[in-house]
Amino acid sequence: MKIHTLRLILGDQLNARHSWFREKDAGVLYVMMELKQETDYVVHHRQKVLAFFAAMRAFGNALNTSGHQVNYIKLDDDTNEQSLTQNLQQLMKKYEVTTLECQQPDEYRLDHQLKSWAGANNIHLSWFDTEHFLTGRNSLKEYFPNSENYLMETFYRRVRKQYDILMDGGRPTGGRWNYDKENQKKVPASHDVELPLIFSNDVSDIDELLRSSEIKTMGQANAAQLIWPVNRKQSKQLLEHFCQFGLPDFGRYQDTMATENNVGKAHWSLYHSRLSFSLNTKMLHPLEVVNAAIDAWSKNKDTISLAQIEGFCRQIIGWREFVRGIYWAHMPDYKNLNALNHTRPLPEFYWTANTKMACLHYAVKQSLDYAYAHHIQRLMVTGNFALLASVSPDALDDWYLGIYIDAIEWVELPNTCGMSQYADGGLIATKPYIASANYMQKMGHYCKECYYDPKKKTGEKACPFNSLYWHFIERHKERFKDNHRMSMMYQVWNKKTEEEQQALMKQAETYLDNINEL
Numbered sequence: 001m002k003i004h005t006l007r008l009i010l011g012d013q014l015n016a017r018h019s020w021f022r023e024k025d026a027g028v029l030y031v032m033m034e035l036k037q038e039t040d041y042v043v044h045h046r047q048k049v050l051a052f053f054a055a056m057r058a059f060g061n062a063l064n065t066s067g068h069q070v071n072y073i074k075l076d077d078d079t080n081e082q083s084l085t086q087n088l089q090q091l092m093k094k095y096e097v098t099t100l101e102c103q104q105p106d107e108y109r110l111d112h113q114l115k116s117w118a119g120a121n122n123i124h125l126s127w128f129d130t131e132h133f134l135t136g137r138n139s140l141k142e143y144f145p146n147s148e149n150y151l152m153e154t155f156y157r158r159v160r161k162q163y164d165i166l167m168d169g170g171r172p173t174g175g176r177w178n179y180d181k182e183n184q185k186k187v188p189a190s191h192d193v194e195l196p197l198i199f200s201n202d203v204s205d206i207d208e209l210l211r212s213s214e215i216k217t218m219g220q221a222n223a224a225q226l227i228w229p230v231n232r233k234q235s236k237q238l239l240e241h242f243c244q245f246g247l248p249d250f251g252r253y254q255d256t257m258a259t260e261n262n263v264g265k266a267h268w269s270l271y272h273s274r275l276s277f278s279l280n281t282k283m284l285h286p287l288e289v290v291n292a293a294i295d296a297w298s299k300n301k302d303t304i305s306l307a308q309i310e311g312f313c314r315q316i317i318g319w320r321e322f323v324r325g326i327y328w329a330h331m332p333d334y335k336n337l338n339a340l341n342h343t344r345p346l347p348e349f350y351w352t353a354n355t356k357m358a359c360l361h362y363a364v365k366q367s368l369d370y371a372y373a374h375h376i377q378r379l380m381v382t383g384n385f386a387l388l389a390s391v392s393p394d395a396l397d398d399w400y401l402g403i404y405i406d407a408i409e410w411v412e413l414p415n416t417c418g419m420s421q422y423a424d425g426g427l428i429a430t431k432p433y434i435a436s437a438n439y440m441q442k443m444g445h446y447c448k449e450c451y452y453d454p455k456k457k458t459g460e461k462a463c464p465f466n467s468l469y470w471h472f473i474e475r476h477k478e479r480f481k482d483n484h485r486m487s488m489m490y491q492v493w494n495k496k497t498e499e500e501q502q503a504l505m506k507q508a509e510t511y512l513d514n515i516n517e518l
Contacts, residue, residue, distance in 0.1 A: 156318030251311030257444025
């Protein structure tokens with residue numbers, strides 16, 4: 001039968017329940033590609049590339065097995081031009097097809113690439129929704145039609161009402177919308193944490209392909225036992241495991257930072273779901289995840305508190321959807337924002353974990369070992385230090401985008417540019433997320449194993465976070481001195497003697513001048 005329709009499936013569009021697949025048509029050819037265009041735009045973690053290619057291949061094979069026609073272009077295929085649009089041009093010419101059907105890309109660069117190519121070549125693109133997100137690209141304009149002051153809490157409440165999630169009539173279950181204050185506890189020393197569910201996917205063939213194709217990557221990978229889910233079945237197993245073992249203590253310890261010395265081999269995963277890769281590749285649907293968690297809570301209210309389930313749901317239906325709205329409301333300009341004019345190169349230890357600062361050593365090493373770190377390790381350790389050290393947001397953005405298994409630009413960029421680095425000038429965060437060593441001590445166990453003294457602000461072995469914190473306060477005082485959420489810190493700063501202030505500035509500048517030796 002003659003091919004009459006080409007349908008493009010991108011690497012993060014692995015939605016087996018999409019309406020495209022309800023009917024089989026031998027005249028429809030699904031197209032999937034492994035591209036150097038995608039492996040090379042930043043340096044990716046090796047586990048990330050392995051997991052994406054493995055998940056794509058599994059999805060393509062599943063479509064083929066179920067009776068759909070699939071043209072899967074591997075990285076080393078002779079006909080692979082390593083460009084999304086050049087490969088599409090070849091296929092459309094080969095099959096004499098004039099219309100291409102696409103699901104809307106979630107990344108602006110791919111959206112722009114396809115539209116620019118189609119416009120230049122008089123090609124008709126027929127667009128379809130990915131049928132994954134709960135809100136549309138233009139959700140912020142719809143929810144906040146007369147304002148650009150977007151409050152995530154307002155957004156979150158509207159989504160909860162719209163989808164009737166944790167609602168009793170028109171009111172939130174339990175009478176409160178947010179239980180965040182009941183969470184954010186430090187995991188006790190010698191705490192017994194359930195070992196994470198990991199997989200043993202043999203992707204040695206893909207690893208060899210990356211080697212022979214000279215794909216530059218970072219981090220560690222055991223290609224014979226890739227630990228991440230690469231198909232829907234494994235993703236559902238991971239979801240079930242989280243609901244049983246992670247959810248009871250998820251919210252309570254979601255912000256904590258642990259080491260192997262105090263919680264054992266689960267130190268890197270703790271009670272986090274680690275479902276973000278499955279969600280961001282669309283192997284799982286957000287409502288599917290939320291409903292499974294709510295079902296577990298409803299059956300086990302003696303072990304799972306309302307605070308735990310609410311905190312988890314807020315991350316999925318609130319924050320995740322919200323940052324996507326921010327991304328599409330402000331791209332492409334958002335990517336170039338640098339409100340604080342930070343330009344320092346990323347310190348070398350972000351690539352090696354070779355630093356005497358225990359918190360950064362552990363957070364970076366974990367990232368290199370597992371392609372994963374939880375949100376506080378990203379925000380308050382690697383992100384906090386970069387912000388205090390005036391690192392270029394572009395440099396940090398590329399690092400975050402490459403190193404994490406779940407990093408796709410629509411979700412990574414607002415978290416980096418907005419939440420972490422304040423490069424968007426306060427569009428997302430009402431104040432910079434900065435902290436001294438006191439926060440590290442309060443929320444984790446890293447400081448106990450550190451070369452530096454978290455209580456010292458100046459002098460030998462003084463924790464760099466302490467002086468860098470006050471250096472940031474002074475450096476940006478004109479911008480933040482009238483910020484009501486930072487007024488207390490400026491009051492503390494102004495009460496210090498001139499001698500104390502100068503000592504802190506000198507200490508910080510010494511550290512900044514020797515940043516790669518910290």
